[in-house]
Structures are given as C-alpha cells and as structure tokens.
Amino acid sequence: MSTAPTTSTRFNDRVAAMQPSATLAMSAKAKQLRREGRPVVALSAGEPDFDTPAAIGEAGAKAIHEGFTHYTENMGMLELREAIAAKFQRDNGLAYDPGQILCSNGAKQSIALAIHALCGPGDEVLIPAPYWVSYPEMTRFAGATPVPLPTTVDDKYRVSPEALEEAITEDTRLYIHCSPSNPTGSLYPREELEAIAEVLRRHEHVYLLSDEIYEYVVFDAEHVALASLPGLKERTITVNGFSKGFAMTGWRLGYLAAATEITKTCAKIQSQFTSAPSSITQKAGVAALEMMATDPAPVRAMVKAFRERRDYVLERLAAIDGVRCPTPEGAFYLFPEVSSFYGTTAPSGRRVDTSEDLCFYLLEEHDVALVPGHAFGAPKGIRLSYAASMDDLRTALDRIETGLSALG
Numbered sequence: 467m468s469t470a471p472t473t474s475t476r477f478n479d480r481v482a483a484m485q486p487s488a489t490l491a492m493s494a495k496a497k498q499l500r501r502e503g504r505p506v507v508a509l510s511a512g513e514p515d516f517d518t519p520a521a522i523g524e525a526g527a528k529a530i531h532e533g534f535t536h537y538t539e540n541m542g543m544l545e546l547r548e549a550i551a552a553k554f555q556r557d558n559g560l561a562y563d564p565g566q567i568l569c570s571n572g573a574k575q576s577i578a579l580a581i582h583a584l585c586g587p588g589d590e591v592l593i594p595a596p597y598w599v600s601y602p603e604m605t606r607f608a609g610a611t612p613v614p615l616p617t618t619v620d621d622k623y624r625v626s627p628e629a630l631e632e633a634i635t636e637d638t639r640l641y642i643h644c645s646p647s648n649p650t651g652s653l654y655p656r657e658e659l660e661a662i663a664e665v666l667r668r669h670e671h672v673y674l675l676s677d678e679i680y681e682y683v684v685f686d687a688e689h690v691a692l693a694s695l696p697g698l699k700e701r702t703i704t705v706n707g708f709s710k711g712f713a714m715t716g717w718r719l720g721y722l723a724a725a726t727e728i729t730k731t732c733a734k735i736q737s738q739f740t741s742a743p744s745s746i747t748q749k750a751g752v753a754a755l756e757m758m759a760t761d762p763a764p765v766r767a768m769v770k771a772f773r774e775r776r777d778y779v780l781e782r783l784a785a786i787d788g789v790r791c792p793t794p795e796g797a798f799y800l801f802p803e804v805s806s807f808y809g810t811t812a813p814s815g816r817r818v819d820t821s822e823d824l825c826f827y828l829l830e831e832h833d834v835a836l837v838p839g840h841a842f843g844a845p846k847g848i849r850l851s852y853a854a855s856m857d858d859l860r861t862a863l864d865r866i867e868t869g870l871s872a873l874g
C-alpha cells in the first residue's frame with residue numbers, strides 16, 4: 467500500500483501556515499523557462515556569482531584527503547571558534563570566548579536557533595521592512611508574532627529611532643537588525659546606529675538579533691557591529707557567516723555569538739536537530755578567516771566588482787521614468803520602488819497591479835527574473851540582485867527599460 471502523502475494528510479499547523487520562499491520560487495520559474503529554451507537573465511539570485519577562493523577550496527579538499535571526515539563537537543571545532551573569536555576582536559572590537567560562539571549549517575540556521583531559543587507565544591518580534599523573507603516565517607514557526615516596521619525609499623530603507631521607540635511594547639522580545647540589508651543593500655551609518663542603540667538601551671527587556679552576513683560586502687562605508695555599541699553586547703545575538711563574503715553558499719557555514727547562556731541554549735537545540743556543520747566545511751572556514759586576516763585580495767576583488775555593477779545598474783535605473791531607488795552601501799541588491807507602474811496595462815493586454823504582476827510580466831514577456839517586493843513585506847518595490855556578469859546586467863537593464871516603458 468502506498469504511504470505517499472495525499473491532500474488529506476494533516477500537517478503541523480505551523481508548517482501549513484508557512485509561506486514557501488518567494489526568492490527560490492522566482493529562481494525556479496526562471497530555470498524552468500530557460501530549460502524551455504527562453505534566454506532568461508536571472509537577477510533573482512541571493513548569492514555571489516563568484517567561485518569560492520581557491521585557498522579555501524583546497525583546505526576543504528585537504529580535509530577530505532586527510533580523513534578529517536568525522537563528527538566534530540556540536541558547537542563546531544575549537545580551532546574554528548577560536549578563529550571566529552579572533553575575527554570578532556579584529557573586525558568589530560568585540561571580545562568573545564569560544565564558548566560563546568556556535569557554528570551552524572549556514573547563518574540561516576543560526577538565526578532560526580536564536581529565534582526559537584528566545585521567542586514563543588505572546589512574544590512580538592520587530593522586523594524592519596523590507597525584510598529578509600525568512601525572519602517572519604521563523605518567528606511564526608516559533609509561535610511568536612512578527613511586527614513589521616515599514617521603511618521607505620525616502621528613509622533609504624532605514625528605521626528611525628522614533629519609529630522604533632513607538633513600536634516597542636512590553637511584549638517586544640526581539641528586534642532584528644540587518645545591515646547591510648537583504649533585500650535593500652541599505653547600511654546604517656554609525657551615527658544612525660548610535661541613535662537606534664540609544665532607544666534600545668532604554669528597553670532592557672528587548673533582545674537584539676544582528677544579522678551581519680553582508681559585513682564584508684560594503685562600498686566605502688563602515689560596517690558597525692550592533693553589539694559593539696555601549697550597553698548592548700549582553701542582549702545581542704550577532705549572526706554572521708561565510709556564504710556571502712567568501713562566496714561559500716554551498717558549503718553551508720554560519721555562526722552566532724552571544725552571552726554564554728544564550729549560545730548554550732541555541733547549541734542545545736542544534737544538538738537535537740542537526741549537530742555541527744560538516745567537518746570539511748569547518749576546515750574550509752578556518753582557511754577563509756586566515757585568508758581574510760592575511761591576504762583578503764580575493765574578497766576585495768569581488769567587492770570591487772559588485773561596486774562597479776551597483777553603479778552601472780543605478781545609473782540605468784535612474785534613467786527610467788517612474789523608478790526610484792536609493793544608493794545602497796552594501797550587499798548586492800537594489801530595491802527600486804516601482805509602484806508608479808501599478809494600474810497600467812501591457813501591449814499584450816496584461817494588467818499590472820502589483821509587484822508580483824510586474825515581475826511576472828518582466829519574466830514572461832521580457833525574459834528578466836526579479837523578485838516581487840511583497841515577499842519582503844514591501845509591495846511597492848522589487849528586488850534586483852546584481853550578482854551577475856556585466857553582460858547579463860546590460861541585457862537585463864535594456865529589457866527592463868523596454869518593458870517598463872511599454873506599460874501605459
């Protein structure tokens with residue numbers, strides 16, 4: 467007898483309520499059209515289009531050849547956690563003991579662990595919007611309530627201290643900070659972060675989750691670690707990882723650093739769910755941090771390329787009537803506001819009323835894949851990833867320009 471699930475299978479209510487990832491859905495649709503022979507250019511990816519630097523790959527291969535292929539301790543091997551502690555000291559002026567650091571299968575897992583360790587029914591989690599798609603889903607899965615804090619193009623997609631102050635209630639358990647941001651690329655300059663910190667210091671019951679995964683992808687701007695601001699370290703869980711800065715998305719390695727009690731609680735969940743990341747990946751992670759400390763040229767070269775692409779795409783978008791986009795200082799995304807095109811009709815007769823309609827129009831009629839803003843809690847915009855070659859960016863921007871100017 468078949469045991470395959472049928473439509474009558476009852477799933478956990480929290481799973482049934484979960485939204486699938488819109489970014490992955492758009493990439494899947496783009497891939498399907500490509501398989502059908504369409505010349506789709508995908509600007510929907512959330513990963514660098516660079517290969518992992520050779521020295522890091524070699525360290526992984528060496529681990530395999532030397533038989534370093536067994537379980538490590540659940541928190542990650544001491545050598546890696548010591549290297550991460552040294553990185554915090556060097557880059558962020560933060561002193562962490564290796565016992566306060568937990569390595570996991572990507573930053574995504576670290577974020578999920580922190581949210582589940584701290585939040586439950588009755589708790590509110592403040593999430594500035596546009597937000598990374600997984601924060602609200604993880605929050606709901608933990609039984610807590612996501613509370614979006616909307617920001618606009620005019621705010622450069624940054625929360626003001628006043629808006630934050632107003633949103634905090636006695637039920638606020640966690641504030642999620644992401645700088646540089648996915649999906650906007652926006653980065654909080656030190657003065658603005660200090661003003662945010664001033665508010666957070668007044669509300670001691672609020673924990674802070676600082677997602678700093680784009681720390682190394684910044685353009686002539688200073689990345690400030692939230693935990694480094696006075697009075698916040700004990701309540702801040704800093705999450706970081708190797709995926710973006712070292713082009714290591716497929717290796718799956720991230721980490722968190724927090725007060726010992728919080729890290730230990732996250733480690734307890736990890737010990738029952740997944741255990742430590744791959745031993746091979748951890749060796750590669752040690753090599754990545756060593757490279758960053760001694761010769762970061764491969765990372766710098768990647769960031770330089772991202773910057774050139776950002777400037778090119780911004781210039782092209784600025785030339786399209788009806789598109790508004792702030793200049794982001796980091797990551798590899800732009801989040802233009804495109805709501806002036808809602809309520810229009812394409813020459814094919816297709817109506818465009820939402821960010822989703824606009825993305826499907828551009829994909830199906832102009833062969834460019836972008837991600838609709840509604841997935842990020844910001845329905846006026848769309849996300850464009852410029853982690854693509856200059857040739858692809860030129861082609862895509864020509865098509866976007868043609869597609870948008872045909873709407874009327």
Ligand SMILES: Cc1ncc(COP(=O)(O)O)c(C=O)c1O
Nearest residue numbers: 512572573574598648707709720
């Ligand atoms: C803001 C943000 N945080 C966390 C992650 C997760 O990264 P990973 O799990 O690959 O380390 C991503 C990846 O897209 C991201 O954009």
